Amino acid sequence: MIEKRKPIKVEQALKRVFDYARYGSIEYVSIEDSYGRYLGEDLVATHDVPFFNRSPYDGYAIRACDTVNASRDHPIEFKVIGEIGAGSVFDGVVGEHEAVRIMTGAQIPDGADCVIMLELVTEIGQHMIEIKRKVKQGENISFIGEDTKKGTVLAPKGTYVNPGDVALLATFGYKQVPVSSKPKIGIIATGSELLDVDQPLEPGKIRNSNTYMIMAQVKRAGGEPIYFGQFEDDFQTCFEQVKNTLEQVDFLITTGGVSVGDYDYLPEIYEKLGADVLFNKIAMRPGSVTTVAVKDEKLLFGLSGNPSACYVGCELFVKPIIRKFLHNRNPVLKRAQAVLGQDFPKANPFDRFVRSYLNFDGSQLYVYPVGLDKSNIVSSLAGANVLLVLPGGTRGFKKGMKVDVLLLEDQEGAPLDTFLAGFKNLNRGDSDEVI
């Protein structure tokens, strides 16, 4: 007897998973190690920028009132009473018809209220310059707080730290940076056909590629993967393994073992654990057997053993829950629209997520499925930078149609609501009900 499972839609599945989101705590890393982490607190301007009135150019700091009558025909002379390199401060006060040579970024000296650029000045002898135009009060001065006011939130908690953010952290004195702790994601592989990567091939067996692939996907998403090895053949041992692993991690991923085949232990393990199965069939291809259960508020992701189903399940359900853990506001894959670059004639009642390559041609995005989208073919995973979304229904898809794609390498992401709305707008061939 084959158990009959009722499929739910992708967006319903994701909503259920998000009900069990967990959140990271704050830990501190040195600024050198902050790139690629996620902020654990808002990044706040700890002082005004500029912190002092400064010169944006090389030039001379003077009093504007002394230039009122200056013109090409009527140059006015100034005595140069000193100079200020960047980082140093002028001790005196600039008086009538006096000038101080000032470098870019240096502090405006007392008494001066404007700067004239070097190019507009004529040196007419040692310590004497001539000015041939009027300069306004405040001209060429970057004033305190003009760029950024103290207390401004420059990047919210949960922001992915890019090189520009690192510059901000340095500017505002964050030697130690508060970042979100990474979720610990346990991984257990199932499948008696699996050899480890360093074992020689034998008849009937394949090497375990899913585990290493998922470890990389978890890292890309911002989590910390921990591999707990493969299932043993014995049910009780497998049960103990899941139970013990779950206590040591924030989320658990298993690969394989979630179908209804004779060797698929996971459904029975969920039952014995007393875990609540949120769903065990999703109206999507590949990965319809993707199962998610909850035990003591912890999510157990039961991904398919097929490489591309496993990949897609990880991107659609695990990645968002990792980004959410990191307090990121845009935890879900970002969606874009593209033009389908080739026919995709075969209809499917389930939504399809086809590993594809997104290309720019002029200002238009084009998307091409990479390789055959059989779920057992690993080689087509490598060239994919998007998942092409083909809504379930009774139609095929023609070259030139507008289609949705989900970006895989993007760091920006999208909010859950936007992502869910995207599915509402999908032109599914069937009614709102999944068959």
Add this chain to the structure above:
Amino acid sequence: MIEKRKPIKVEQALKRVFDYARYGSIEYVSIEDSYGRYLGEDLVATHDVPFFNRSPYDGYAIRACDTVNASRDHPIEFKVIGEIGAGSVFDGVVGEHEAVRIMTGAQIPDGADCVIMLELVTEIGQHMIEIKRKVKQGENISFIGEDTKKGTVLAPKGTYVNPGDVALLATFGYKQVPVSSKPKIGIIATGSELLDVDQPLEPGKIRNSNTYMIMAQVKRAGGEPIYFGQFEDDFQTCFEQVKNTLEQVDFLITTGGVSVGDYDYLPEIYEKLGADVLFNKIAMRPGSVTTVAVKDEKLLFGLSGNPSACYVGCELFVKPIIRKFLHNRNPVLKRAQAVLGQDFPKANPFDRFVRSYLNFDGSQLYVYPVGLDKSNIVSSLAGANVLLVLPGGTRGFKKGMKVDVLLLEDQEGAPLDTFLAGFKNLNRGDSDEVI
């Protein structure tokens, strides 16, 4: 006297830099650590995929000739003589009107030449099934090498290792992965106005943000940044510092000190080193003072001290040389076309690289400059995901115009030739000569 420098075009500058590219050697990392590195050798299929004839479905392995007369009205009975789980092998031979239950992925038993899917079979008693249709020879068998032939190059040397590549590495037994060694990039900061990140602010000074920003940019590009501290005030000490650092690294970056100001030591240091200055002025904004010199075949990048000029110089010149070192075939920033989202009225004789945000609206790309593009404003760096390219000339730019953008967070990159050709196609307002 202000030294007069002759500016060269961005693409000429890049071409000169590429003449001094250096290349990494091979090192081995465990597959768990291979994500995000660059392949040091071609990734080759070390065996056929599949490695044996296998079943893509759950079903029964039979002989096609036994089904020739099967039909709805004339079901044919088969005796089930065994079953094969994934990973195990059937010892016997499938004979006339015999069937072996087979799981997805398992090896086709001897004697059988096709598989009938589970759903098309009726169990009619213990160890007996009934088949009501003809099955062709080879039907539902994934044959040896059907997916990938042994010896196929699946990813060339220099490829950025993404999660799909990791799956391939595991499949083909790469427990240790040959990757390119990372270039060691030395960084020295200059500027007497600079405080370190943990120092309290004082009048006239700012914290050193460029160093930490560049360290993150170097990491993003795939290199290994090493910070050698700030210049001392004394020329001879600075000279020794550059000389000694250069011996320990593959490339050296300095920030600041390349203008023609009174405190800018770099030009003099290049001279004393006997370094060959490739250029010291580029027809671009920001970063026109960007200087590159060569000493003993090693590149010295003299980036501007202004945060955004420093950022742009690093992306345009340092990043490509890092990717080249990693044997990557697409070492330069990838270019796309977008619609300008707002007016940019001010013309400039130099090409501008404006930190901007690229957004998708429908299938159309739109680009918006982030913040004011003053080179001393650090806060606008954080929101940028592209550099907007505005060709030099006498015109401004209007909302709605098609413009080029260079992608900052993209891992794909572009070949040098494509990048250079992009500049040829730029509609520069001036003649081919830079003023």
